[in-house]
Amino acid sequence: MATVLALAALTPVLAGAQSGRAASVAAPPAAASGEAASAAVARQARAGADSIPLTLEQALARALGESQEVRLARAQVSLADAQVTAVRAQALPQIDASLSYTRTYRSPFNTGGMAIPDSMKFEPDSTGTVLERLKYLEENAEKAGLGGLGSLFSGLPFGRPNTYVGTITGSQVLYSGGRVGAALRIASAYRDMASLDYREHVSEVGLQVRRAYVRAALSQQLEQIAQAALDQAERFLAQERLRLQAGTASELEVLRAEVAAENLRPQLVEARNGAEVSLLDLKRLVDLPLTQPVRLTTALVAPASVDTLADPDPVRVADERAAVAAADRQVSIRERQVTIARGNFLPSVGLRVNYGGQRFPNTVWGLGGAPLRRDVSATIGIQLPLFTGFRRSAELNQAQVELERSRLQLGQLREGVQVEYQRARGERARALASIAARTRNVEQAQRVHDLTVLRYEQGLATQLEVSDGRLALLQARTNLAQATADFLLADASVDRALGRVPAVVAGRQR
Structure with a gap:
């Protein structure tokens, strides 16, 4: 045991003093891996100098400000406001004015009587x-x-060479069988639906950004874990080469260490590729150039506990969800459409008032010399379709079927929201419990690895045990990172099931 410790202490001296054939054989792989590591570090340093920091809040703000889906939903709200104004115009008086001039060159009435x-x-x-x-x-x-x-008939307007006619006409619907009022309520419900759909789009975009950010951060963390495991294996390989030079290790042990290190390299490449792909997806969502280097600054951290007592009841969650409220407005619209279909069987009453004036000057601009002849009238009209080829009955049946469909869809959506909320809550609780267990597992795996390396240095453990300990530590760290990401993803799903919007949008709305 003392001999082994003494040789371990003399290893740096022996490594610097010896330049034998064994060292010359083992040096090229180490030099190659060192050059590759140096190049990778240099590339990361250049990328870090040009990269921009991006927090989760900044990603949400950019996505919600530049997202085409959100802008389309916002435009739909503006369109609904315009449609409400257009429908409201049907219930208000309609006033039109007209002015015309007629020049008669020849007429059967201007022959002298x-x-x-x-x-x-x-x-x-x-x-x-x-x-x-x-x-x-x-x-x-x-x-x-x-x-x-x-x-x-010489004083009548027929055949006059110059005729000026001015008219002001006003009309007002007095009774429409409830159709105008139903149309107004439909327009108001449609505007509410557009606002609720906008809230749903914002919540969905927020969920997508949070998922993309967490996955990108997880991929980068997995890359760091794989890089750390490879670095650890390469340090062990370097120690084995030093021991080989000192004569305390065999060439087989060096080859085993090289194989163990090379087995970790594909995992690093896979993790690095996954990190790049996840980051590209995040850049797409936040509208960043795909070639722009980005540095994620929000760490993946899960809380120690979650107050589940503060979670609302699933039934209340369904009632307060924007999508459910929009479906409820859809039911209201279908009910008003049934009212309109029934109103087609009722008469409509309208009032029309006309005020006009005429002048017949002898010259084009001789208005002052011609008397003004006034025309004032008022008309009340009643219209009742007697037979339309059963079209009204078909429209009523169609409206009633659409109403029943919308009610069934509302019930299905409410149940779906409750299931979505319960599933997200369960996944969040599972991930939180897994974090606690995997945190202890990482601590234990780190302890096992350190002890195994120490025992190997003392000649009490094999190289296979060291490799197994390293792989167990790598797997434990990966599992912990995955559990943390699972919790954050589940927490985002809970917020989505609740219909919550990101804080950056909520602040703007207030």
């Missing part, structure tokens, strides 16, 4: 005596009123 036959003309002789004129009047009294027929 009607031509009176000679037999119907009344033409007394103004030079005759009184008796002659009285006698003519007695004989032709019935013709006396026909003499003015030629100019009887």
